[in-house]
Amino acid sequence: xxxxxxxxxxxxxxxxxxxxxxxxxxxxxxxxxxxxxxxxxxxxxxxxxxxxxxxxxxxxxxxxxxxxxxxxxxxxxxxxxxxxxxxxxxxxxxxxxxxxxxxxxxxxxxxxxxxxxxxxxxxxxxxxxxxxxxxxxxxxxxxxxxxxxxxxxxxxxxxxxxxxxxxxxxxxxxxxxxxxxxxxxxxxxxxxxxxxxxxxxxxxxxxxxxxxxxxxxxxxxxxxxxxxxxxxxxxxxxxxxxxxxxxxxxxxxxxxxxxxxxxxxxxxxxxxxxxxxxxxxxxxxx
Amino acid sequence: xxxxxxxxxxxxxxxxxxxxxxxxxxxxxxxxxxxxxxxxxxxxxxxxxxxxxxxxxxxxxxxxxxxxxxxxxxxxxxxxxxxxxxxxxxxxxxxxxxxxxxxxxxxxxxxxxxxxxxxxxxxxxxxxxxxxxxxxxxxxxxxxxxxxxxxxxxxxxxxxxxxxxxxxxxxxxxxxxxxxxxxxxxxxxxxxxxxxxxxxxxxxxxxxxxxxxxxxxxxxxxxxxxxxxxxxxxxxxxxxxxxxxxxxxxxxxxxxxxxxxxxxxxxxxxxxxxxxxxxxxxxxxxxxxxxxxxxxxxxxxxxxxxxxxxxxxxxxxxx
Numbered sequence: 001x002x003x004x005x006x007x008x009x010x011x012x013x014x015x016x017x018x019x020x021x022x023x024x025x026x027x028x029x030x031x032x033x034x035x036x037x038x039x040x041x042x043x044x045x046x047x048x049x050x051x052x053x054x055x056x057x058x059x060x061x062x063x064x065x066x067x068x069x070x071x072x073x074x075x076x077x078x079x080x081x082x083x084x085x086x087x088x089x090x091x092x093x094x095x096x097x098x099x100x101x102x103x104x105x106x107x108x109x110x111x112x113x114x115x116x117x118x119x120x121x122x123x124x125x126x127x128x129x130x131x132x133x134x135x136x137x138x139x140x141x142x143x144x145x146x147x148x149x150x151x152x153x154x155x156x157x158x159x160x161x162x163x164x165x166x167x168x169x170x171x172x173x174x175x176x177x178x179x180x181x182x183x184x185x186x187x188x189x190x191x192x193x194x195x196x197x198x199x200x201x202x203x204x205x206x207x208x209x210x211x212x213x214x215x216x217x218x219x220x221x222x223x224x225x226x227x228x229x230x231x232x233x234x235x236x237x238x239x240x241x242x243x244x245x246x247x248x249x250x251x252x253x254x255x256x257x258x259x260x261x262x263x264x265x266x267x268x269x270x271x272x273x274x275x276x277x278x279x280x281x282x283x284x285x286x
Numbered sequence: 287x288x289x290x291x292x293x294x295x296x297x298x299x300x301x302x303x304x305x306x307x308x309x310x311x312x313x314x315x316x317x318x319x320x321x322x323x324x325x326x327x328x329x330x331x332x333x334x335x336x337x338x339x340x341x342x343x344x345x346x347x348x349x350x351x352x353x354x355x356x357x358x359x360x361x362x363x364x365x366x367x368x369x370x371x372x373x374x375x376x377x378x379x380x381x382x383x384x385x386x387x388x389x390x391x392x393x394x395x396x397x398x399x400x401x402x403x404x405x406x407x408x409x410x411x412x413x414x415x416x417x418x419x420x421x422x423x424x425x426x427x428x429x430x431x432x433x434x435x436x437x438x439x440x441x442x443x444x445x446x447x448x449x450x451x452x453x454x455x456x457x458x459x460x461x462x463x464x465x466x467x468x469x470x471x472x473x474x475x476x477x478x479x480x481x482x483x484x485x486x487x488x489x490x491x492x493x494x495x496x497x498x499x500x501x502x503x504x505x506x507x508x509x510x511x512x513x514x515x516x517x518x519x520x521x522x523x524x525x526x527x528x529x530x531x532x533x534x535x536x537x538x539x540x541x542x543x544x545x546x547x548x549x550x551x552x553x554x555x556x557x558x559x560x561x562x563x564x565x566x567x568x569x570x571x572x573x574x575x576x577x578x579x580x581x582x583x584x585x586x587x588x589x590x591x592x593x594x595x596x597x598x599x600x601x602x603x604x605x
Binding site for chain 2: 019020023024026027030031034035037038040041044052053055098099100102103105106107110111112113115118121122125127128129130131132133134135136137138139140142155156158159160161164189193218220221224225236239240243250253254256257260261264265268269272275276279
């Protein structure tokens with residue numbers, strides 16, 4: 001058997017090697033295509049305005065003032081927008097993780113009458129388009145005088161059926177012998193939740209936290225309809241207004257876009273292990 | 287008995303903070319918007335609030351614009367199969383034992399992770415008909431192949447499209463054949479989505495295929511294509527099914543950010559999708575009742591596509 005397989009395996013090795021090289025060539029070409037728009041953006045962000053419209057790929061002079069001009073613009077205070085985006089996304093994430101993990105615990109680890117019906121209610125709302133809820137939520141904010149406020153930005157975004165769903169699924173995978181043992185030792189549900197389940201559910205929590213934070217950091221629709229004041233704008237809304245005001249100054253707009261995107265890229269590179277796992281987890285369980 | 291009740295009370299305490307928020311901002315609004323869709327509610331006018339029955343829905347289906355925007359929404363979904371096939375192709379390439387897979391994966395994932403207003407603004411500049419790099423490159427290409435006079439697409443400012451759809455009513459108009467705003471949005475969408483979540487889902491799907499299926503195929507002397515056709519593709523059917531459903535659901539609700547940031551729904555309404563139309567009606571014209579009825583039509587569409595897919599899909603998946 002082995003005498004027959006060896007030459008064949010050897011031949012396969014060459015075929016495989018050739019195919020891997022071809023794959024590398026193809027992947028590099030595709031990666032370059034993906035990167036091309038980003039490259040143009042970075043180059044344009046360093047150009048003097050008249051060169052953006054010319055065809056030279058490399059700026060004749062690397063004009064870093066574009067960036068300082070964007071940061072120090074009088075009408076648009078990006079520093080404030082960064083703060084707003086991080087502040088809002090941070091609070092949403094905190095509230096979401098806390099309440100979702102508690103609700104997930106109630107669904108996954110405690111038996112109570114009607115539990116599965118209530119859970120189905122949560123599940124059922126997950127396929128409803130966000131815009132259906134957006135209209136009544138907007139009128140609710142009008143009634144509560146929460147238009148144009150941090151509270152209005154944070155609170156309606158913090159309670160998602162998805163977060164509860166995700167953490168419930170995650171907590172179901174934790175062996176029930178653990179809380180049974182803790183109950184034997186006389187631990188209350190609060191204790192089990194805090195000391196046993198939460199630490200074990202940490203990977204799920206991290207995934208939920210990252211997705212909630214990133215989703216709200218880039219959130220567009222809700223802040224767009226809710227915020228009227230300049231000082232409450234989040235980054236995407238600030239970017240939109242910057243584009244409207246400086247529409248013709250492509251080099252400045254590209255500098256602003258680069259500043260928008262770079263933090264995301266850094267976060268992605270640091271957290272990509274969790275992100276990739278999270279996307280795949282969401283689908284497998286879904 | 288007593289301890290059972292105590293357990294229930296404890297469970298409800300755990301649930302309550304989330305449940306209150308869920309009722310206030312999700313469940314309540316769903317019911318409320320259904321009710322609102324049967325009224326003439328307008329935040330601006332001082333017209334008294336009235337129950338109008340199905341009047342909003344009747345008005346909607348008789349409005350030619352609605353059907354145009356529906357067609358726009360469907361048109362923008364034409365890029366879906368290309369994007370999904372691209373994701374699958376990348377995933378198959380990346381699932382070989384290659385050096386630097388993580389680097390490639392990161393690069394491909396970059397557009398979908400950074401997607402948002404900044405990238406839409408970037409593409410608006412790329413598509414600029416007079417100085418955008420896309421038309422510059424196309425111009426060079428045409429010069430190179432000896433077509434220097436060829437007319438370049440006007441992208442986001444053109445109503446043309448590859449199906450020659452007119453923009454006044456749902457019809458085919460020959461002079462509308464070409465590349466325009468909707469095609470620009472599709473191309474951008476493919477660039478964004480190909481290396482995104484779907485690629486990661488396919489990668490996970492491929493890594494779950496039992497290795498002995500490939501070994502068996504190798505012993506039979508199967509070619510690379512035969513292995514893909516008879517092992518990878520059928521084994522990935524559940525993943526594909528999931529991706530198609532999610533893309534449909536996303537596509538029906540799509541196009542809002544692109545329209546708001548890049549085109550304001552134009553030219554001549556050709557990039558106005560259902561979700562952007564709802565935005566205009568609700569938050570620029572404050573016709574809450576009418577906008578709610580469009581939102582519910584959108585919901586019904588999403589729901590029926592999901593149901594259709596489940597029925598059709600359940601036959602498909604069990605190989």
